[in-house]
Amino acid sequence: MDSEVGMWSIRDDSVSMERLDGETILINFETGQYFSFRGPSADILWLVQAGVDPMHWPATLGESFEHFSWTDQVQTSIIDFLDSLSELGVISAITEMHGASVALPDDYVRTEWTAPSVFANDDLADLLVIDPIHDASEDGWPQS
Amino acid sequence: MDGLSPNRRQARGHYFASQLVDAGSTQSSAWFDARLGPFGLRIGYRTQDALCELILGAFMQQRSANAEFRLSIVRAHEMPRLPPMEWASPWTNAGRVVPEEITYPYRVFIDRTTGIAYALDQQRGVGTVWIRRNGELDLRSFLTPFRLILSWMSNLRDAEIVHGSGAVINGQGMAFSGASGSGKSTLAIACGILGEQAISDDCLLLYKNTMFAVYSRAKLTQHSLALIGGPSIPTSALAHSRGAKEYFRLQSLGTGYVSSHALHRWCFPIIDKRSAAYVLTKRRAYRMLSVDSLREVFGGGVRNRIRLAHEVAKRPCTRLMISESMPDNLALLRALPSSQPGMPIAASNWNGEPDE
Numbered sequence: 432m433d434s435e436v437g438m439w440s441i442r443d444d445s446v447s448m449e450r451l452d453g454e455t456i457l458i459n460f461e462t463g464q465y466f467s468f469r470g471p472s473a474d475i476l477w478l479v480q481a482g483v484d485p486m487h488w489p490a491t492l493g494e495s496f497e498h499f500s501w502t503d504q505v506q507t508s509i510i511d512f513l514d515s516l517s518e519l520g521v522i523s524a525i526t527e528m529h530g531a532s533v534a535l536p537d538d539y540v541r542t543e544w545t546a547p548s549v550f551a552n553d554d555l556a557d558l559l560v561i562d563p564i565h566d567a568s569e570d571g572w573p574q575s
Numbered sequence: 576m577d578g579l580s581p582n583r584r585q586a587r588g589h590y591f592a593s594q595l596v597d598a599g600s601t602q603s604s605a606w607f608d609a610r611l612g613p614f615g616l617r618i619g620y621r622t623q624d625a626l627c628e629l630i631l632g633a634f635m636q637q638r639s640a641n642a643e644f645r646l647s648i649v650r651a652h653e654m655p656r657l658p659p660m661e662w663a664s665p666w667t668n669a670g671r672v673v674p675e676e677i678t679y680p681y682r683v684f685i686d687r688t689t690g691i692a693y694a695l696d697q698q699r700g701v702g703t704v705w706i707r708r709n710g711e712l713d714l715r716s717f718l719t720p721f722r723l724i725l726s727w728m729s730n731l732r733d734a735e736i737v738h739g740s741g742a743v744i745n746g747q748g749m750a751f752s753g754a755s756g757s758g759k760s761t762l763a764i765a766c767g768i769l770g771e772q773a774i775s776d777d778c779l780l781l782y783k784n785t786m787f788a789v790y791s792r793a794k795l796t797q798h799s800l801a802l803i804g805g806p807s808i809p810t811s812a813l814a815h816s817r818g819a820k821e822y823f824r825l826q827s828l829g830t831g832y833v834s835s836h837a838l839h840r841w842c843f844p845i846i847d848k849r850s851a852a853y854v855l856t857k858r859r860a861y862r863m864l865s866v867d868s869l870r871e872v873f874g875g876g877v878r879n880r881i882r883l884a885h886e887v888a889k890r891p892c893t894r895l896m897i898s899e900s901m902p903d904n905l906a907l908l909r910a911l912p913s914s915q916p917g918m919p920i921a922a923s924n925w926n927g928e929p930d931e
Contacts, residue, residue: 449675449877451697456877465881480676538680538698558861558884
């Protein structure tokens with residue numbers, strides 16, 4: 432079965448993210464929400480960030496997860512996940528992709544596939560909307 | 576940019592980092608067991624000279640050889656040529672850390688200003704610093720060395736290093752954060768000399784609601800020492816470094832020193848004509864702490880920002896106007912309301928007006 436997942440890109444203008452040991456931490460500076468993605472959720476985000484065409488996703492995930500099969504159920508769970516990320520302002524739809532197929536990072540032990548999920552933390556939103564490193568007055572950084 | 580494809584840049588970045596980290600491990604013939612806050616840090620080296628002693632003297636020694644981290648010091652005469660570095664030139668020229676997505680799981684920074692190259696294998700907690708020839712070095716940067724890679728290591732354990740000093744006043748742990756010249760070192764050392772306890776100068780490691788000393792020494796000017804008064808402290812000065820601050824071992828404060836304590840309050844000092852304090856909003860405090868501390872890790876990453884936001888959100892934040900009278904400043908600190916519930920607010924000069 433081919434992938435019918437749409438094409439997306441990370442909203443680099445408002446989002447910053449880091450991956451370590453299979454976990455991706457992400458801040459949306461527009462909303463001050465932050466997220467922790469683990470396992471398959473972090474891997475889907477990695478594929479979006481790397482600009483890998485969704486047509487390559489079934490093969491890439493199949494090489495990484497045990498007993499993986501690109502079923503309707505899997506595809507729907509990924510589409511729902513990406514729609515949620517879009518609603519939260521983390522990714523946006525695009526019409527063209529040029530990224531080559533890349534392997535997922537070998538930074539944690541993958542076993543069975545589980546549906547990706549997203550949970551937004553907003554307890555620090557009041558602070559994280561501030562970008563002290565890049566916000567600068569006319570005096571320039573770090574005088575702001 | 577230099578036309579390298581992302582895959583090729585990544586491959587060269589990995590080669591550079593792995594070569595540097597491996598060289599550190601194989602070159603080191605002696606090891607110094609130190610502490611990085613609550614964690615063990617083994618520091619490896621081969622050349623034992625004045626620079627090596629200056630570096631090792633900055634750390635707190637521990638007897639146990641159990642270490643979460645290993646850091647090797649490689650000198651230019653031990654490894655005259657670094658692996659090719661042109662892949663990193665966009666960031667080296669800009670004085671920035673190479674983005675993690677290029678070097679992952681390594682972290683790399685090539686600092687042309689100080690002549691030090693850093694590489695850390697985040698999966699093993701093993702790092703190397705390469706130092707260029709002695710004659711080209713500014714020794715002042717080795718009084719409290721390698722903050723960047725120590726910060727990376729701490730982050731692997733969900734700990735954060737901030738640019739600040741710390742003290743314990745009436746059992747309340749206070750962190751003083753601010754730019755150079757704001758008085759944070761003077762204030763912390765004054766606490767240690769005048770009847771309270773100093774924890775650290777310059778850097779604090781925050782881990783599980785506790786602040787830890789990172790380095791064993793403090794730096795002060797003679798003017799600051801004169802302001803503090805009290806019993807004299809034997810200080811040292813760097814040879815051939817004009818304008819360098821003097822330094823001393825914090826342990827020489829005796830009972831006026833403690834290496835860790837629970838953190839209760841953030842304080843942001845600024846030198847003024849009289850001693851006073853007012854409440855800082857969380858937003859203002861987060862901005863001040865981030866600008867000062869994330870600069871220390873060259874911008875800071877997503878995790879650094881979230882950790883700092885958490886640290887600010889859960890503690891009271893105070894702006895401190897400090898005067899040249901250290902007894903007045905200490906009286907002000909002692910009068911700050913306890914952050915523990917149920918304690919009386921004793922301060923007569925406590926001003927609860929927010930600054931925003």
